[in-house]
Amino acid sequence: MSDNRRATGREWFILNHWNVIKRSFLALLTSPFRTCLTLSVIAVSLAIPMTFYVLYLNALAVTSRLNDTCQISLYLRADLTSEQTASFVEKIRSEPDVRAVKFISKDEGLKEFSKISGFAEPIKYLADNPLPDVLVVMPAEEVVADHEISEAMLKRLIAYGEVEQGKFDLMWVKRLKGIGNLMRNLAVSLGVMLLAGVILTVANTVRINVMSRREEITIMRFFGATDSFIARPYIYSGIMLGFFGGLLAWWVNEFFVLCASYIVNELAELYGETYQMSLLSFGETSFVVIVSVLLSVIATKISLSRFNNI
Amino acid sequence: MIRFEQVSKSYLGGFQAIQQVSFSIAKGEMVYLRGHSGAGKSSLLKLISSIEQPSLGRIFFNGHDITRLGRDQIPEFRRQIGMIFQDYRLINSRTVYENVALPLEIEGYCSADIAKRTNAALDYVGLIDKSRYYPLTLSGGEQQRVGIARAIVHSPKILLADEPTGNLDPEMSAEILKLFTVFNRSGATVLLATHDSNLFNLKPCRQLVLKRGRLIGDYPAPDKGTGKNV
Numbered sequence: 307m308s309d310n311r312r313a314t315g316r317e318w319f320i321l322n323h324w325n326v327i328k329r330s331f332l333a334l335l336t337s338p339f340r341t342c343l344t345l346s347v348i349a350v351s352l353a354i355p356m357t358f359y360v361l362y363l364n365a366l367a368v369t370s371r372l373n374d375t376c377q378i379s380l381y382l383r384a385d386l387t388s389e390q391t392a393s394f395v396e397k398i399r400s401e402p403d404v405r406a407v408k409f410i411s412k413d414e415g416l417k418e419f420s421k422i423s424g425f426a427e428p429i430k431y432l433a434d435n436p437l438p439d440v441l442v443v444m445p446a447e448e449v450v451a452d453h454e455i456s457e458a459m460l461k462r463l464i465a466y467g468e469v470e471q472g473k474f475d476l477m478w479v480k481r482l483k484g485i486g487n488l489m490r491n492l493a494v495s496l497g498v499m500l501l502a503g504v505i506l507t508v509a510n511t512v513r514i515n516v517m518s519r520r521e522e523i524t525i526m527r528f529f530g531a532t533d534s535f536i537a538r539p540y541i542y543s544g545i546m547l548g549f550f551g552g553l554l555a556w557w558v559n560e561f562f563v564l565c566a567s568y569i570v571n572e573l574a575e576l577y578g579e580t581y582q583m584s585l586l587s588f589g590e591t592s593f594v595v596i597v598s599v600l601l602s603v604i605a606t607k608i609s610l611s612r613f614n615n616i
Numbered sequence: 617m618i619r620f621e622q623v624s625k626s627y628l629g630g631f632q633a634i635q636q637v638s639f640s641i642a643k644g645e646m647v648y649l650r651g652h653s654g655a656g657k658s659s660l661l662k663l664i665s666s667i668e669q670p671s672l673g674r675i676f677f678n679g680h681d682i683t684r685l686g687r688d689q690i691p692e693f694r695r696q697i698g699m700i701f702q703d704y705r706l707i708n709s710r711t712v713y714e715n716v717a718l719p720l721e722i723e724g725y726c727s728a729d730i731a732k733r734t735n736a737a738l739d740y741v742g743l744i745d746k747s748r749y750y751p752l753t754l755s756g757g758e759q760q761r762v763g764i765a766r767a768i769v770h771s772p773k774i775l776l777a778d779e780p781t782g783n784l785d786p787e788m789s790a791e792i793l794k795l796f797t798v799f800n801r802s803g804a805t806v807l808l809a810t811h812d813s814n815l816f817n818l819k820p821c822r823q824l825v826l827k828r829g830r831l832i833g834d835y836p837a838p839d840k841g842t843g844k845n846v
Binding site for chain 1: 665667688690691692693694695699705706707709718719721722723724726727766770
């Protein structure tokens with residue numbers, strides 16, 4: 307037998323891989339219903355955590371936008387002179403946790419109030435301006451991000467003698483952050499469960515394929531087929547299921563997020579805002595497809611390990 | 617080429633398929649393995665091809681103890697053997713050509729050699745014109761000829777046939793036997809398990825006779841002049 311040429315290089319690849327890939331693909335097409343079911347299960351299993359992840363990313367984006375608008379309003383005592391007020395503004399501006407300071411005098415405040423309240427006419431008849439001078443303090447990001455630090459800062463600012471009253475309402479931002487974290491935790495926990503589901507589904511599909519070709523495997527073994535030769539078509543089938551399942555999951559996720567984006571936009575318009583929901587990036591989508599392929603290969607290997615003795 | 621040394625094979629439950637069997641077969645010999653159903657013929661063939669491992673004793677193939685082969689060495693060893701089955705054992709989802717080419721694919725032959733050898737094997741068994749057919753569209757005799765082409769396509773050192781004519785009529789059996797004889801003349805060893813005495817009459821050769829797992833007779837090939845066993 308030594309006078310015969312063994313396949314090498316490109317020919318070896320075509321014989322051992324390309325032909326097997328074609329055969330594996332055709333094998334998936336010969337049972338379209340089973341293949342579609344498996345792909346659907348993979349797609350839904352991956353799309354659910356993907357969707358929660360996208361929602362988490364969007365919640366994160368919204369809260370970081372809101373962080374810029376978080377501010378502490380300090381209402382100053384009415385009896386301060388303009389020098390005392392200017393000196394206090396400078397003192398606050400030099401505080402370490404302060405990003406920016408905006409001073410709104412009582413006259414500016416009254417003008418703005420007249421404009422937005424719709425009581426411009428009655429206000430004209432007031433003998434005195436009842437509004438205090440207001441110092442709007444924009445804290446640093448790390449202060450906004452931490453509830454305890456922001457509370458401590460508010461207490462410290464209120465303690466100044468020049469301040470009559472202070473206000474810092476962060477609860478709704480924190481609630482939104484909480485929802486975002488819930489999305490993330492749901493994405494992780496559901497992801498783990500559903501990815502296990504992907505493994506079980508693919509393993510079961512491969513098991514059925516192996517069982518239906520048990521006789522063929524036995525014959526191959528009689529003629530000296532190695533484990534890797536026998537496993538190769540199933541591994542390729544697993545890779546294909548994972549790849550197409552991952553792509554389908556991406557498509558399902560895009561569809562749901564685009565639907566949600568439409569609803570979110572309508573809601574944002576009610577508040578005079580626009581918001582475009584962000585989708586998964588190319589890198590994140592590729593990651594999902596790669597994970598899907600890897601899980602399918604793991605599932606295939608688990609399934610094949612049970613049939614090594616055929 | 618093959619040597620059995622006090623080989624026994626028992627299965628779970630204590631059934632003794634082979635009991636203390638010793639014999640040897642030389643290179644290029646054609647040997648009948650005879651015995652009634654359940655005598656242990658198939659078990660013996662499985663032991664030679666390492667499908668089963670003996671419970672006791674040793675089996676040598678070309679001087680190598682095959683009972684000590686590791687799991688990863690068995691595929692390489694089996695490539696030296698050609699196997700033929702009573703029920704043909706063809707892959708029905710593959711064409712005749714693809715079935716015959718399978719051992720060459722497993723061994724990693726290049727495409728040109730696969731085509732050359734597969735066509736030669738199909739020509740040898742007279743099925744070159746049916747290479748694109750699927751096994752289930754062929755008659756029993758044709759399917760067995762596909763099985764023979766598959767078994768010899770990679771030029772094995774030994775051909776093991778387990779009741780190859782069991783499902784065939786006498787005329788077809790004679791044709792199949794001719795194929796074995798021609799292959800044997802080319803220098804290959806042939807071990808043919810059968811309970812069909814007609815085959816022996818058509819082509820008298822050495823006989824190993826099994827009964828309830830024991831070797832009860834080893835009759836050499838009859839002398840061509842007298843027709844009697846030497």
